[in-house]
Amino acid sequence: MDPVQLRQDIVEVGKRLWTRGYVASNDGNISVRIASDRLLVTPASVSKGFMTPDMMVVTDMDGRVVEAAAGRKASSEILMHLMAYRHRPDVHAVVHAHPPLSTGFAVAGVPLDRAVLAEVVTTLGAIPIAEYATPSTPALPASVEPYVRTHDAVLLANHGALALGADLFAAYYKMETIEHFARISLTARLLGREQLLPREEVDRLQQLRDRYGIASPAPVCVDPSVAGEADCQVVVAGADVPVGNRGEIQLTYSQLTTLIDEAVRQLAGTPAHSRG
Numbered sequence: 001m002d003p004v005q006l007r008q009d010i011v012e013v014g015k016r017l018w019t020r021g022y023v024a025s026n027d028g029n030i031s032v033r034i035a036s037d038r039l040l041v042t043p044a045s046v047s048k049g050f051m052t053p054d055m056m057v058v059t060d061m062d063g064r065v066v067e068a069a070a071g072r073k074a075s076s077e078i079l080m081h082l083m084a085y086r087h088r089p090d091v092h093a094v095v096h097a098h099p100p101l102s103t104g105f106a107v108a109g110v111p112l113d114r115a116v117l118a119e120v121v122t123t124l125g126a127i128p129i130a131e132y133a134t135p136s137t138p139a140l141p142a143s144v145e146p147y148v149r150t151h152d153a154v155l156l157a158n159h160g161a162l163a164l165g166a167d168l169f170a171a172y173y174k175m176e177t178i179e180h181f182a183r184i185s186l187t188a189r190l191l192g193r194e195q196l197l198p199r200e201e202v203d204r205l206q207q208l209r210d211r212y213g214i215a216s217p218a219p220v221c222v223d224p225s226v227a228g229e230a231d232c233q234v235v236v237a238g239a240d241v242p243v244g245n246r247g248e249i250q251l252t253y254s255q256l257t258t259l260i261d262e263a264v265r266q267l268a269g270t271p272a273h274s275r276g
């Protein structure tokens with residue numbers, strides 16, 4: 001990765017976020033992992049639409065500034081970015097913004113979790129809402145942490161949206177997909193109905209994830225309204241446990257992430273209690 005090009009790419013992504021109205025004022029932040037212990041991150045207190053390459057701040061993976069122009073500080077949301085990188089070795093870029101339609105869903109407490117669009121089912125799965133936490137404090141990464149292990153796209157209650165990607169443009173395009181999905185979902189709901197994709201089609205679409213090298217499990221609720229729960233229920237097909245008449249079990253997000261966390265630890269050969 002050419003660091004000069006990456007700085008220019010961050011400028012370009014900032015411009016697109018601002019042009020599309022995904023940020024107002026100095027909202028939003030962008031980072032790229034440029035080495036195992038180095039991050040290139042947008043500076044605090046600037047409009048993302050009018051950045052220059054020299055504004056970017058280099059930090060280590062604890063958020064300490066390694067290189068910055070005079071007077072520049074790293075984004076105040078760097079803790080959320082660092083948390084995502086810690087949990088996801090496959091993630092090399094993080095984009096956070098406040099796109100109005102998806103943030104509207106986050107304010108209303110309505111997750112974007114219905115299987116209605118094929119490309120969203122394949123690329124992002126369901127988009128959950130992390131519970132509200134004060135921006136720029138350690139409470140924010142803590143609220144998002146349960147979701148980043150399994151999702152590349154998360155809504156932040158009463159705040160905005162977060163997208164993770166294998167590279168900068170992958171993360172940015174996921175932010176576009178989140179907002180596009182929110183616009184289509186809102187339109188369908190205003191029209192009075194959403195026709196959900198059937199379970200078999202959702203399974204087929206999710207199986208395509210391997211082909212595209214998508215790492216996060218990103219589960220989908222076929223019809224969360226059936227479960228009658230406020231938080232999204234995740235259907236896991238074919239699980240090797242006592243099952244209902246459809247051969248499926250239902251888990252909440254926290255149960256699912258615990259299961260996945262356990263499985264990852266077992267694969268890594270690390271006992272759960274020795275992890276920080």
Ligand SMILES: [Zn+2]
Pocket residue numbers: 027028096097098135159160
């Ligand atoms: Zn924000």
